[in-house]
Amino acid sequence: MSTRRVVRAALAGIAAVLVLLPAAAPALAHVRTSDGWSQLRSDGDRVDYELGLEYEILARAIGMGTAAIEAPDDGSRRAALDEHHDLIEDYLTERVLVFIDEVQCALTLDGSDVRQQPATDANAEDVPYAVLDLSYDCHGATSGRYVVDYSVFSGAGSDAVVDDHTTAVDYDLGGERGRVVLERGNPRFSTGEQSFGDSAVRSAGLGADRALTGLDHALFVAALAIGATGLAQLARSVAAFAVTSSAGLLVAVAGWVSLPDQVVGALVALSVVYVAATNVVGPRSRWRLPVVAGAGLLHGFAFAGELRFADDLGWDLVTSYAGFNLGIELGTAALAAGLFALTAVARRYAWFSLAHVVAAAATVVAGLAWFVHRLL
Numbered sequence: 001m002s003t004r005r006v007v008r009a010a011l012a013g014i015a016a017v018l019v020l021l022p023a024a025a026p027a028l029a030h031v032r033t034s035d036g037w038s039q040l041r042s043d044g045d046r047v048d049y050e051l052g053l054e055y056e057i058l059a060r061a062i063g064m065g066t067a068a069i070e071a072p073d074d075g076s077r078r079a080a081l082d083e084h085h086d087l088i089e090d091y092l093t094e095r096v097l098v099f100i101d102e103v104q105c106a107l108t109l110d111g112s113d114v115r116q117q118p119a120t121d122a123n124a125e126d127v128p129y130a131v132l133d134l135s136y137d138c139h140g141a142t143s144g145r146y147v148v149d150y151s152v153f154s155g156a157g158s159d160a161v162v163d164d165h166t167t168a169v170d171y172d173l174g175g176e177r178g179r180v181v182l183e184r185g186n187p188r189f190s191t192g193e194q195s196f197g198d199s200a201v202r203s204a205g206l207g208a209d210r211a212l213t214g215l216d217h218a219l220f221v222a223a224l225a226i227g228a229t230g231l232a233q234l235a236r237s238v239a240a241f242a243v244t245s246s247a248g249l250l251v252a253v254a255g256w257v258s259l260p261d262q263v264v265g266a267l268v269a270l271s272v273v274y275v276a277a278t279n280v281v282g283p284r285s286r287w288r289l290p291v292v293a294g295a296g297l298l299h300g301f302a303f304a305g306e307l308r309f310a311d312d313l314g315w316d317l318v319t320s321y322a323g324f325n326l327g328i329e330l331g332t333a334a335l336a337a338g339l340f341a342l343t344a345v346a347r348r349y350a351w352f353s354l355a356h357v358v359a360a361a362a363t364v365v366a367g368l369a370w371f372v373h374r375l376l
Helices: 001-028 053-062 074-083 085-095 194-215 216-227 231-253 261-281 288-306 315-346 354-375
Strands: 035-043 046-052 094-102 107-118 126-138 145-149 164-173 176-182 188-191
Touching: 035 145, 035 261, 046 053, 046 094, 046 164, 046 288, 053 074, 053 085, 053 126, 074 085, 074 107, 074 126, 085 094, 085 107, 085 126, 145 164, 176 188, 194 216, 194 288, 194 315, 216 231, 216 288, 216 315, 216 354, 231 288, 231 315, 261 288, 261 354
Parallel strands: 035 164
Antiparallel strands: 035 046, 046 126, 094 145, 107 126, 145 188, 164 176
16 A cells, blocks of 8 residues: 555544544543442451442432432432332342352341432532441351352342442451452452351351241241151151252252242242141152151252352362251251150140141141241
8 A cells, every 4th residue: 555545544443533533532422430438346256347339329229219310418328329229139138249268148227318428520519429338247257268148239220220330348357458440340359268067057056046046947847847657757858958958059059940939938838738638638648758858958948038149169168058957957857856845745735636736727727827928
């Protein structure tokens, strides 16, 4: 190509840029960014988290409504934050995650306030920020490996009201201090080290607690124990339940299968109804053991939903899963054995038959009520 042609092509390219630049400028001018801050401090098994977000963007992102978005003063903004407390808490529960040794800590929105922050442009007005006081219950963990996962205003849905959002993090977790900036391309950081032994023991305690205090699970085990025709039948039922609930928990924790919590909860309630009803009309039914095994899968999914784990499948997660699952099975076995022993003593008395029928009927009613409530 001759020098003259090269010069002509270059001039044509420059002309095209000059023509298109005014049209592109408005789009470039509307690129909006938002900055915030995060302050995290661990205190025993609790993490206190102060989160600062631009008030207007938060109100738009979670759908607080026109009145809240256009609130004229800080008093009105505080009232709007209080009114939408549950909505804000639900939003942050899915987008500001804190894990300890791969187990997700439970978030609570303790309070909210509004604070004016100086605008980056000296000629602009101060910007109102929502200051959200969060606390995380880390299930008895006072040390371990912390992971913070932050995805505020970064979704593809209605909350993507800004083009970019960053939060400047100042943390003191487990005695380790530091600063880091989180954004869409870098949404998480970790600090500390996991103690596998402590993690396994703590997870086992959590599993046992879930097995003994989860009312629907406890009623299911109680119905198995009270309706068992003998120790051998109970042992088979508990063993089948242990195997399938372990499998259900594993596939749910690993993310291989996902079922709606609403459906799982409703089916768990039906499993309670089935076992309680067959205790009276057919404890020797050939379908009892297969149904108990199937119920184990559902209970495993339910346990996974009650205590969330991190998504990364590695030794950290395996340790926490194994401990949690062991605690569930030990708690289930202990509850079943204790109730079976008490039932064996109670069978000697004349009132047992009537009490058994009444207890079974009450359990059926409770299970059906749970089923309807959870399904609707």
